[in-house]
Amino acid sequence: MTKIGVKRVRSVRVRGGNQKYRALRLETGNFSWGSEVCTRKSRIIDVVYNASNNELVRTKTLVKNAIVQVDAAPYRQWYETHYGIKLGKKSKKDTDGAPVETDSKKSKSVLKKHTERRKEFFLDPNLDQQFDTGRLLACISSRPGQCGRADGYILEGKELEFYVKKMIKKRKA
Numbered sequence: 001m002t003k004i005g006v007k008r009v010r011s012v013r014v015r016g017g018n019q020k021y022r023a024l025r026l027e028t029g030n031f032s033w034g035s036e037v038c039t040r041k042s043r044i045i046d047v048v049y050n051a052s053n054n055e056l057v058r059t060k061t062l063v064k065n066a067i068v069q070v071d072a073a074p075y076r077q078w079y080e081t082h083y084g085i086k087l088g089k090k091s092k093k094d095t096d097g098a099p100v101e102t103d104s105k106k107s108k109s110v111l112k113k114h115t116e117r118r119k120e121f122f123l124d125p126n127l128d129q130q131f132d133t134g135r136l137l138a139c140i141s142s143r144p145g146q147c148g149r150a151d152g153y154i155l156e157g158k159e160l161e162f163y164v165k166k167m168i169k170k171r172k173a
Contacts, residue, residue, distance in 0.1 A: 001059075001061045001063070001145065002023045002024060002025065002026055002061065002062040002063070002144040002145055002150070003024070003025050003026075003059070003060055003061060003062070004025070004026065004027060004044055004046070004047070004060045004062065005025035005026075005027060006025060006027060007023075007025060007026055007027060007028070008023070008024040008025040009021050009022065009023050009024065009026075009148040010022045010024060020146055020147075020148075021146075021147055021148025021149075022145055022146075022148065023062075023144040023145060023147075023148045023149065023150070026044065026062060026144060026149070026150045027043060027044060028041055028042065028043050028044060028150075029041070029042065029044055029070070029140070029142075029149065029150035029151050029152060030042075030149070030151045030152075031070055031136075031138045031151070031152050031153060031154055032151075032152070032153045032154065033075055033153075033154045033156075034153055034154070034156060035156055036078075036079070036082075038075065038078050038082075040074035040075060040078060041074065042070040042071050042072075042073075042074050042075070042136075042138075043070065043071040044062070044068050044069075044070055044150060045068070045069040045070060045071060045135055046060065046068065046069045047060045047061065047062065047066055047067070047068050048067050048068065048069055048137070048167060049066070049067035049163060049166055049167065049170075050063065050065075050066045050067070051065065052065075062140060062144045062150050063140070063143075063144065063145070064140055064141065064142065064143045064144075065139060065140065065141075066139070066140050067137055067138070067139055067155070067163055068137075068138055068139075068140060068150075068152075069135040069136070069137060069138075070135065070136050070137075070138045070154075071134070071135065071136075072087075072088065072130065072131050072133075072134050072135055072136045073134070075131075075136065075154070076088055076131060082117065083114060083117050083118060083121055084106070084110075084111075084114035084118075085118070087123075087128065087131040088131040088132055088134060124156055124157065124160070126160050126161060126164060127154075127156060127160065136154050136155075137154070137155045137160060137163055137164075138152050138153060138154050138155060139152050139153055139155060139159075140152040141153060
């Protein structure tokens with residue numbers, strides 16, 4: 001069983017002389033932000049939900065389809081360079097509630113790209129709320145005990161709403 005901690009991966013000989021990589025401990029993983037087509041290596045902070053067994057949440061065990069909290073910083077940095085808009089705690093809001101663009105100097109071509117990209121961008125309010133906390137909910141889609149990695153995707157849309165409701169119920173109980 002894979003736990004959260006400093007990376008410890010063992011290779012195991014399997015049938016046919018092949019190798020499996022058994023992750024005993026992992027602290028990072030590659031997580032994809034599907035709607036923005038952005039994949040970044042991010043630190044795994046905590047296991048918050050597992051449909052199969054609550055014991056796996058208590059012991060912070062990483063398995064396939066476990067819902068984990070990951071660090072939002074790599075995605076915030078990408079968003080700032082791609083759209084020119086700051087996300088999270090540091091974002092200043094205009095009087096009308098729109099986010100303010102970053103203050104750094106930029107060339108005209110970069111400013112033009114940012115204005116073009118902003119015409120069609122939309123950030124889910126639930127996801128924006130998570131950027132405020134600095135942690136994003138993600139689902140592990142790889143099998144850490146078999147391939148030695150914890151890769152997955154950032155939760156969005158209906159799936160994110162579902163798990164946010166589950167977390168609220170869990171806190172109340």
